[in-house]
Amino acid sequence: MGSSKAATSAHSPLTLEDMYKLFAKKMINLSARIVNNPTTAQDIVQDAFISGHTHIHQFTTETDFGNWLKRVVVNKSIDQLRKKSNATFEIDDATHLVAETDEISEEPEYEIPTVMQSIAELPDGYRLVFTLFVFEQYSHNEIAAALNISEGTSKSQYNRARKKLIQIIQSKQIKS
Amino acid sequence: MSKLSIEDFILQNKDAFDIIEPAPIAATAILSSTTKIVSSSIKSITMKVLAIISITTVTVISYLTFSNRENNTTTSAKGGENSVQSSTVNVIEDTPATNQSSANYPGHENPITHLEKHSPLAILDEQIEADPEIINDNYTPQRWDSIQLRQPETYAWVRKGKSVTLNIDTVFTGITHVEINTNSFNVFMKGQAGSHNVNVNVEAENKIKGVVINEPKIEVVCTLEGSVLKIKALFGGTSGIGNFETDGTLTLNVPENATIKLNHDYGNLDVSNLITNMFDLTATSGNVKITNVTAPINVRVDYGNVLLEKTVGALNMDIGSCNVTCGNQKGDVNFQSEYCNLSLGGVEGNIKGKLNSGKIDLLDVTGNIKFDADYSNIKMNNVKGDLNMVTNSGNIVGERIELISAANLNTEYGSVDIDFINDIDKMSFDLKTSYGNIQLQDGVNARKTQGDLLIERGGIKVTSTADSGNIKIK
Structure with a gap:
């Protein structure tokens, strides 16, 4: 002490x-x-x-x-x-797409262990943006500042991460 | 009962998502921390020395390698090893830094607000597919990639595959310079008065059947850098064996007093109601229609039909093999082409041209005309101004010509036939032909001769030579 x-x-x-x-x-x-x-x-x-x-x-x-x-x-x-990642981790600001607006038609039933495991399986960049936005309640503006990317990139990455996460969860549910 | 979204589910169970508990603070832990603090201090001093050496080395190398580039990235010396390791993420060892995204750009006081208002996220095609992963484990960026690419805001819409469509409708604000690159799109561009917005609307579809060399795709990329907007609209994968039908329309509303630069490969182009600082067009082939445009205009078209109507400002045309029609042009015209049929009407300005072969029709022109037309026939009607024309085998024909001070009309194998409005009795002539005839019809006499005809009568002087052609003046 x-x-x-x-x-x-x-x-x-x-x-x-x-x-x-x-x-x-x-x-x-x-x-x-x-x-x-x-x-x-x-x-x-x-x-x-x-x-x-x-x-x-x-x-x-x-x-x-x-x-x-x-x-x-x-x-x-x-x-x-x-x-x-030996410098392979990168969020490329210049070629980012802000094109993903595909909504998930129906939210699946979520279980904590499945969601935790699915988040862990996300690619590094997706997991990073998703974590900051959902868990840490960062705004896209703040994420953009932290990662030195544009706000649009942050939004698109988050959309993709979310879509990917739900795909992983759904695939796990189907397997089980 | 509706199901929770993933975000709501996580937030409702946030504590349950904690992965690990921290080790309890024990005397050993604190001791360990304290020891680590002391050792880190020593390490810190060592690292700072190493960092200074590293930073100095990197700085010198960077300067030598990238001395011609603007580099806005700050390398934090306090970050030590981190600042050298990563050029884009510096460990913050100080009180919170300023938000990089709030930097001002010319034309955008607050780009964040701009993006929130006009982010293509809200209005783009729902069926757009993702491009290759941005966060890609296989992607190895060059050390300075991110620095070079941080400046512009880039929005890209890509649809890949055969028989795909792409629809976009979006707006960019605060634009003073627009550059457009398209390949097989039809482009419709209109000016909008009192606006600094660029509205971008794309409707594109490919119906590709067969074996393609490159991946078929429709790609639209908008890059915003300050007040400069660059738009690329491209069909990809349209070569190979098979049927490569594409149908794309790019509709743009562009601001008043902007600079517009358009590079256009194939397709039709319709530009109207434009008041700009500069309109610069380069097109490979297609029909080009430019109407009601007030701007210095540069037009380079290789193949196709070019129509200009009601244009104001200097007009420069570099034409390959086209039919060019220009009506109601206020401003000088500079024209050059190899093979072309040119029709200029209602021009208030000087015309300077060079044409290898084709036809030249000049109607209702107020201004001086200078043309070098090798094998082209020049036909004029209702022209007020001085003439300076040279042809090889082309004829020089004019009706209702009113000279201001002089005409110089020379041809090798062609003929000269000019009907002046001026009082011929008060004009001077120096007309020469080697093998042709000279015919001069003035108010009283009709002179017909061979060889040279020299008459000194007034200030307005016509000089003409036709080696083996005829010269006819009235």
């Missing part, structure tokens, strides 16, 4: 320990959904909190720190995704 407090600034009411308790679970799960690997996610969040050690004094509220931490975790996770 003492170590944790020692790691925070004397001028800040925030402690790294409190912040960890508050945000660790959310951040690890956020990262795990993006990188699709719990162990890597834990490392990323650990690194993010270490970065937080040097910056926590800049924040006066938990929300501010939480928002900052989320950005760091998201960016580190994206970076990890790129490293893992």
